[in-house]
Amino acid sequence: MDENLTIEPIKHTNFNEFLFLVDKLAEYEKLTPPDDKAKIRLKKDGLSKNPKYEAYLGKKDDRYIGYVIFFMNYSSFLAKPVLYIEDIFVLNEHRKKGLGQKLFNFIVSLAKERDCGRIEWHVLDWNQLGIKFYEKNNAKHLSNWLYYRLTNDQFDNFV
């Protein structure tokens, strides 16, 4: 493992670099990146006293080249917290240098510290690089659960 790889929490002084990386992940996933208003919310929600998410940046030498966002879920049947990974990302040109693994190991160590029953996440079905990475780490694909969503433009259809 490259000794020049370090991990640090998001803070005011690295937040612009964090936003840059979030944009890069959206680009990679072909999803809509946060617009300017969303970026302001992202900062408020991540750096407030009771943050709505936790995020860490991965650094190689002096450059921020990856990040992870996660939060704590909960399993009712285990009655234990579940660490849910929202994003884990390393810049294309910096892959295969061990940072993804380092970020993943860091997540596992946090989950252990917090006595989590599980770590869970989703990966897009065409993201072969991601899938290979998770399979290599012996993660289990839960193919018997269907993932559903209702978006906020639909909320007004309900009483």
Added chain:
Amino acid sequence: MDENLTIEPIKHTNFNEFLFLVDKLAEYEKLTPPDDKAKIRLKKDGLSKNPKYEAYLGKKDDRYIGYVIFFMNYSSFLAKPVLYIEDIFVLNEHRKKGLGQKLFNFIVSLAKERDCGRIEWHVLDWNQLGIKFYEKNNAKHLSNWLYYRLTNDQFDNFV
């Protein structure tokens, strides 16, 4: 909608009824229910000052017949909270009376209040009753996301 259906938060005085319903959902989903130690954690985690999950019970007249557990996730690209439904359940013999819909509508109203960008959940692929219910509510099945998990017995394989 049946006017005798009411919704109330979990509390010390209804917690045993809540635990009974959690067991019933585990039985329905053919999953392992919480053991005695887990039930003690469930109470501590749900009724503490900073609860690890939120839960509400559905009542018909004087009987507790359903419940919902959820927590707040977050979408980095929307920069908005996401309400994640962990469990939503109505006892078999009390289905088709509108309580499931009432609980779901309640969840939507909370998500609206909290300015959530989405509501998300998972359903087991053989649970046709559940799937039909979500489809009727125009929820979208996100078939392009694969769901992955690492369990705590695997944590020690990581440094």
